[in-house]
Amino acid sequence: MxxxxxxxxxxxxxxxxxxxxxxxxxxxxxxxxxxxxxxxxxxxxxxxxxxxxxxxxxxxxxxxxxxxxxxxxxxxxxxxxxxxxxxxxxxxxxxxxxxxxxxxxxxxxxxxxxxxxxxxxxxxxxxxxxxxxxxxxxxxxxxxxxxxxxxxxxxxxxxxxxxxxxxxxxxxxxKEQGPFVALNELKSSSTDSSKGVTRDNFQIGGQNVVPQYNVYSTEDKNTVTYTYSLGEKELYIYLNYGIPDQEDFQGSLRLSADGQEYLSTSAEALGHELGMSSIYLQGAHELTITLEGNVKLWDVGYQEMKYPWNR
Structure with a gap:
């Protein structure tokens, strides 16, 4: 040059x-x-x-x-x-x-x-x-x-x-979302390990609900609490909820993880309408769901966030 x-x-x-x-x-x-x-x-x-x-x-x-x-x-x-x-x-x-x-x-x-x-x-x-x-x-x-x-x-x-x-x-x-896992497949701290397994049909707002994975209710009690160990994973919790048409208009739902509340709703807020929520949790150890009155949960589960090489 x-x-x-x-x-x-x-x-x-x-x-x-x-x-x-x-x-x-x-x-x-x-x-x-x-x-x-x-x-x-x-x-x-x-x-x-x-x-x-x-x-x-x-x-x-x-x-x-x-x-x-x-x-x-x-x-x-x-x-x-x-x-x-x-x-x-x-x-x-x-x-x-x-x-x-x-x-x-x-x-x-x-x-x-x-x-x-x-x-x-x-x-x-x-x-x-x-x-x-x-x-x-x-x-x-x-x-x-x-x-x-x-x-x-x-x-x-x-x-x-x-x-x-x-x-x-x-x-x-x-990270990508893994397959859907029903909540009742997790380790439960509840006294009855079979809770959530029964899947009877019901109607909400005139719509027929056919649960695919699980159903949670108070089972004729005033208040019931379900607890599950999450293993400190990063995941999305999915749930459907509502008050069946044939049930009295009363109840509430609270969902928390490690003491922090992520979802709280009452019968007045719900009405006879279908509710759906997705909640992101990172590193939570224990999931707690508290039901009161006639509120039902169904098809509750999660998808874990994982790296492709860790599946």
């Missing part, structure tokens, strides 16, 4: 750096929102940093899809331009680049012109790594045109590889 070419690449690199810094600190009206910021924002845990969209996402990409892709693609040129200017190995280049991005993200947070987001660090660094890989694959001869074509093709191929890899990582570390 002669001196003129080196100067040209230096000017391109400097100009592109200024362009990127403008977008990081001043674009999208960042300066206008500083007065409205109430504190520094630091996000140290990665979350959805580069999901793999399906065909419908590609046809109708969301703003976050475009931002995620842009955060990677915009930093690809650094992986090509910097090695052209200075001889450096991959590890040294990436170490200095990641350090630089960490500094910029920190400055963004402390100046209230943005936030420190580890997702951005991952995306920006991945773009630089793609660029460096494309540079190594493309610039192997003295033929400039050939080098540029091969580098461009390498960028596309490597971006697709990163896109697919990040999608698989996201899928592997994103």
């Amino acid at each position: 002669n001196t003129k070419q080196r100067k040209t690449i230096f000017v391109i690199t400097l100009s592109y750096t200024v362009f990127i810094l403008f977008f990081m600190f001043l674009a999208f009206g960042r300066a206008d929102t500083v007065d409205r910021e109430t504190g520094y924002t630091f996000m140290f845990m990665p979350d959805g940093f580069f999901r793999l969209p399906d065909l419908s996402d590609l046809l109708h990409p969301t703003l976050m899809d475009l931002v995620g892709f842009g955060n990677v693609a915009a930093f690809v040129p650094f992986g090509i331009l910097i090695p052209l200017l200075y001889r450096t190995g991959f590890l040294r280049f990436m170490s200095l680049f990641i350090l630089s991005i960490l500094v910029l993200e920190t400055v963004q947070a402390f100046t209230l012109l943005g936030s420190f987001d580890i997702n951005d660090v991952i995306q920006n660094s991945s773009g630089a790594a793609v660029g460096f890989g494309a540079y190594r694959l493309g610039f192997r001869t003295e033929k400039v045109r050939r080098n540029l074509v091969v580098t461009g093709i390498s960028v596309v191929v490597l971006l697709i590889g990163v896109w697919a890899s990040f999608g698989l990582i996201d899928k592997a570390f994103t």
Whole structure:
């Protein structure tokens, strides 16, 4: 590379750096929102940093899809331009680049012109790594045109590889709901272990209710409490409730976990209508359901949140 070419690449690199810094600190009206910021924002845990969209996402990409892709693609040129200017190995280049991005993200947070987001660090660094890989694959001869074509093709191929890899990582570390489990399958602290098993049909609001999994009631008592051990899992509790048409209009329902109440309703609030609820619980040890009067629960169960590799 002669001196003129080196100067040209230096000017391109400097100009592109200024362009990127403008977008990081001043674009999208960042300066206008500083007065409205109430504190520094630091996000140290990665979350959805580069999901793999399906065909419908590609046809109708969301703003976050475009931002995620842009955060990677915009930093690809650094992986090509910097090695052209200075001889450096991959590890040294990436170490200095990641350090630089960490500094910029920190400055963004402390100046209230943005936030420190580890997702951005991952995306920006991945773009630089793609660029460096494309540079190594493309610039192997003295033929400039050939080098540029091969580098461009390498960028596309490597971006697709990163896109697919990040999608698989996201899928592997994103919790999904497991199968529905009836509540009566859990360990019960109630005196009668068979409670909830009986599934007689009844009507509420003129609709015929046919329970599929379980039915809970006071069983001719004024108040009944059901308790179940949840094992400190992360899960969603689902339940249906109401007062059958043939029963007197009285009763109440309370659901709590480890002493914290999540659902409370009375006969006055219910009426002769079907009620449905889903409740998110994280790390709860014991579930308590208290029924009074003629309120019935049915098809009560849960779906546990699990990683795909932990099923």
